[in-house]
Amino acid sequence: MSQTRPKTRPEAHSKMFSPTAKAGIHPATEAEAATEASESLDPTDWAGFRAQAHLMLDDMLGYIEKIRERPVWQPIPEEVRARFRSPAPRQGEELTQIHAEFMREILPFTQGNVHPGFMGWVNGAGTPVGMVAEMLAAGLNANLGGRDHIPVEVERQVARWVCELFEFPEGASGLFVTGTSMANLIAVLIARDSALGVAVRARGVAAEPQRLTAYTSNAVHGCVPKAMDIAGIGSDALRLISTDSRYRIDLEALEKAIREDRAAGFTPFLVVGTAGTVNTGAVDDLAGLAELCQREKLWFHVDGAFGALAKLAPDLAPKLKGMECADSVAFDFHKWGQVPYDAGFILVRDAAAHRNAFVSPAAYLKRASRGLAAGSPWPCDFGPDLSRGFRALKVWFTLKALGTERLGAAISRSCALARYLEGRIRETPELELMAPVELNIVCFRYHTEDPGAQNSSPENSDPGSSSPEISNQVNEEIAVRLQESGVVAPSTTMIAGRIAIRAAIVNHRTGRAEIDDLVNGTLEQGRALLGRIPPAPAE
Numbered sequence: 001m002s003q004t005r006p007k008t009r010p011e012a013h014s015k016m017f018s019p020t021a022k023a024g025i026h027p028a029t030e031a032e033a034a035t036e037a038s039e040s041l042d043p044t045d046w047a048g049f050r051a052q053a054h055l056m057l058d059d060m061l062g063y064i065e066k067i068r069e070r071p072v073w074q075p076i077p078e079e080v081r082a083r084f085r086s087p088a089p090r091q092g093e094e095l096t097q098i099h100a101e102f103m104r105e106i107l108p109f110t111q112g113n114v115h116p117g118f119m120g121w122v123n124g125a126g127t128p129v130g131m132v133a134e135m136l137a138a139g140l141n142a143n144l145g146g147r148d149h150i151p152v153e154v155e156r157q158v159a160r161w162v163c164e165l166f167e168f169p170e171g172a173s174g175l176f177v178t179g180t181s182m183a184n185l186i187a188v189l190i191a192r193d194s195a196l197g198v199a200v201r202a203r204g205v206a207a208e209p210q211r212l213t214a215y216t217s218n219a220v221h222g223c224v225p226k227a228m229d230i231a232g233i234g235s236d237a238l239r240l241i242s243t244d245s246r247y248r249i250d251l252e253a254l255e256k257a258i259r260e261d262r263a264a265g266f267t268p269f270l271v272v273g274t275a276g277t278v279n280t281g282a283v284d285d286l287a288g289l290a291e292l293c294q295r296e297k298l299w300f301h302v303d304g305a306f307g308a309l310a311k312l313a314p315d316l317a318p319k320l321k322g323m324e325c326a327d328s329v330a331f332d333f334h335k336w337g338q339v340p341y342d343a344g345f346i347l348v349r350d351a352a353a354h355r356n357a358f359v360s361p362a363a364y365l366k367r368a369s370r371g372l373a374a375g376s377p378w379p380c381d382f383g384p385d386l387s388r389g390f391r392a393l394k395v396w397f398t399l400k401a402l403g404t405e406r407l408g409a410a411i412s413r414s415c416a417l418a419r420y421l422e423g424r425i426r427e428t429p430e431l432e433l434m435a436p437v438e439l440n441i442v443c444f445r446y447h448t449e450d451p452g453a454q455n456s457s458p459e460n461s462d463p464g465s466s467s468p469e470i471s472n473q474v475n476e477e478i479a480v481r482l483q484e485s486g487v488v489a490p491s492t493t494m495i496a497g498r499i500a501i502r503a504a505i506v507n508h509r510t511g512r513a514e515i516d517d518l519v520n521g522t523l524e525q526g527r528a529l530l531g532r533i534p535p536a537p538a539e
């Protein structure tokens with residue numbers, strides 16, 4: 001099975017290359033070679049290291065397998081936190097001790113997104129397959145900035161798979177990045193350079209006479225205005241268009257804003273549609289946006305951080321109609337793709353425009369037609385990073401091991417769970433749904449207004465409890481108490497000026513039991529906070 005190292009140099013190689021002995025340099029004696037090996041940072045006791053490494057792998061597999069037996073999250077004790085303030089070690093210690101410290105002081109105090117009760121923010125859960133692939137990638141320690149090696153081909157293969165999935169043309173370019181925040185920034189930069197010409201990269205935006213403007217809905221993720229800021233265009237130049245009752249961009253208002261900006265001398269250049277808004281999971285009318293962008297000659301970018309991968313689920317894919325017409329799509333494999341952090345991706349229809357925005361020749365990165373410096377263009381020509389890890393491997397393993405159908409089914413299931421939660425909220429008078437459930441995000445609150453006199457104890461009923469401030473305080477407190485309970489971990493957001501408890505169901509391990517825990521826990525905490533008596537169980 002295992003490949004043995006060739007004992008001699010390959011023939012072609014030895015013909016061209018003189019070994020050091022021939023060049024008059026003495027080969028190291030065995031003793032010298034042994035000393036040199038011990039000066040490297042590799043283990044001196046490989047057998048011992050191997051045994052310890054197997055233990056570490058086993059511990060992590062056990063952690064995931066038994067994750068349900070742990071709290072989803074727990075506060076970090078002060079003495080544990082304090083131990084992470086110690087100075088950098090001058091001498092190394094035994095790996096066994098460091099591992100024990102990890103098990104004792106790191107592993108129990110993580111965010112909890114591996115746990116099925118985690119439903120805060122929008123976080124993926126990872127899989128054991130992704131975890132072991134990450135270990136293999138670390139062993140290879142490949143740098144995917146460039147050069148001619150198979151890890152770059154793996155990344156290119158995943159890019160082709162994404163192209164196919166998103167119905168993009170074959171020549172489109174794709175690149176792994178940290179996350180959608182970075183992918184959105186890359187899209188803004190490509191769109192900017194396409195509008196102003198690549199000379200803007202040298203001259204800077206300030207030298208350009210045009211005043212660029214971009215458009216998105218007021219439900220946009222905060223990383224898009226940040227991208228406008230970093231791109232030198234300014235976040236004020238991003239027009240936040242109003243949304244309809246389902247939190248989707250209002251196309252008429254968008255057209256009007258573009259018209260008014262043109263009349264005022266601005267240069268509209270970009271529209272960002274969202275496939276799955278961060279607050280409520282709304283999906284813009286992407287086909288409508290595509291058509292408008294084509295008519296107005298604007299770059300059409302889709303922020304599909306989590307929603308884009310709904311393409312994998314046949315029942316959800318129609319919601320994304322129009323995404324296939326985008327100029328670029330940003331999304332994450334680390335959210336609904338369940339790949340361990342981090343694994344963001346940017347897909348660009350026009351590979352030349354993508355490359356023009358980032359290519360940066362340097363003597364030390366000179367390309368060749370043969371040898372290790374072959375294989376141009378390199379990934380570093382498509383983004384800001386030169387040193388890049390092998391993110392593609394964990395995605396490649398995940399896709400190969402689980403298949404797109406199983407991943408799609410998990411995505412579909414999280415939307416079914418969201419609908420189940422919606423149903424439970426609708427049938428519970430003490431709870432109120434705060435936004436339509438479009439995909440996998442459910443926003444709701446515990447009613448601080450008295451939902452039915454029969455549920456209140458007269459001595460505790462508080463007429464002031466109907467104010468928005470009380471509602472916000474109570475719901476914020478419920479979310480914190482739920483997190484501290486270790487059972488479920490939702491987050492909060494603001495919907496129509498009110499704090500909502502937000503369940504973003506991304507985790508493939510989450511099931512109905514966790515949804516029931518969320519509902520029951522919310523009721524229990526809400527009643528405790530307002531001194532309400534639970535209704536008598538139905539006969």
Ligand SMILES: Cc1ncc(COP(=O)(O)O)c(C=O)c1O
Pocket residue numbers: 122178179180181182221223274276277278303304305306332344
């Ligand atoms: C719609 C949307 N856009 C962008 C982002 C940012 O993605 P990342 O955290 O991978 O940078 C998120 C994160 O949840 C998101 O939901």
